[in-house]
Amino acid sequence: MSRIILFNKPFQVLTQFTDSEGRATLADYIKTKDVYAAGRLDYDSEGLLILTDDGQLQHTLADPKFKLEKTYWAQVEGEIDEDALKQLRQGVELKDGTTRPAGAKKIAEPAVWPRNPPIRERKNQPTSWIELKITEGKNRQVRRMTAAAGFPTLRLIRAAIGDWSLEGLKPGEHRVEEVYIPAAPRKTHPARRSGNRSENRGKSPDRSAAAKSGTSASTTTKSRPSRPANKSKSRGKPR
Known part of the structure; x- marks a missing residue:
């Protein structure tokens, strides 16, 4: 669950918590810690401002591409x-x-x-x-x-x-609500998966096993016994 604050911003209040020029800010009205304005509302405008402690929700509410x-x-x-x-x-x-x-x-x-x-x-x-x-x-x-x-x-x-409104809020008043935003599912990059397949392609099970045991592939192959070199020569000689 994410926490949001619905705030009716009065005229000539900055949508930030500090100001070097001494103007009225959110800190004069909102005492909750670790919340941030989701979007902006001009200094000379009034009305609904949403604050939240959830970064994902803040991005969703503030980013124009979501068309809220x-x-x-x-x-x-x-x-x-x-x-x-x-x-x-x-x-x-x-x-x-x-x-x-x-x-x-x-x-x-x-x-x-x-x-x-x-x-x-x-x-x-x-x-x-x-x-x-x-x-x-x-x-x-x-x-x-x-x-x-x-x-x-x-x-x-x-x-x-969106569906949030000023209803029931006088200037300078706020109320806290909780909302649930499901986490986006993780996506596996297809190139990364195909790359793993290509790395294993062409490797025989024997070589892989040999590599794991620390033995080279040539030492696992049995060589045939060679015939005596003088056997064929002795057959051709008369007694």
């Missing part, structure tokens, strides 16, 4: 329209490549805590909320995606990672 879906709630500037949502779903062209297709829809303002400090709102400028589901982890990806679609993000909350 992450759900975000983003408050964006302006009344987002269907064209922008369609663009987010199909993939947005960023400087480091096009994003994968994502789930994107407009939602009502979620029942979340007030942010401290609150977002900077413009007079006569409405805002709207969207839910975005992505399976990759480019740097500040959600913010860059919404900006590229014409609707900059004002507030960003990660609501879920």
Whole structure:
């Protein structure tokens, strides 16, 4: 069993345990030893962060190649329209490549805590909320995606990672769960096995046995007795 900690990271908290500049870190909230953040959540973002004491699980949760879906709630500037949502779903062209297709829809303002400090709102400028589901982890990806679609993000909350969610957690709170991850089966390299066969190929059992006993193969072969050299000559001579 592996231990995980589900943590609701507040705004302006680093996803690390130390900071030379004196900013708030995980150490201000998590007192459990030998746990590490599985992935990152930006300093100015809020919401679900998973910590674990299992290296394999940490790699699975953090590595984008495993395509673990992450759900975000983003408050964006302006009344987002269907064209922008369609663009987010199909993939947005960023400087480091096009994003994968994502789930994107407009939602009502979620029942979340007030942010401290609150977002900077413009007079006569409405805002709207969207839910975005992505399976990759480019740097500040959600913010860059919404900006590229014409609707900059004002507030960003990660609501879920896979089947784990923020449910029941206030900012700064966490809960501990245990999960089971089966170990991957060991694989034998085929070249290594064929190499062992080729080494034994061509060796006779006699030679192998002789080698084990310390006796050479020639000493185990019996030689035939030779005939006397003068026997054939004596038959041809008259008496």
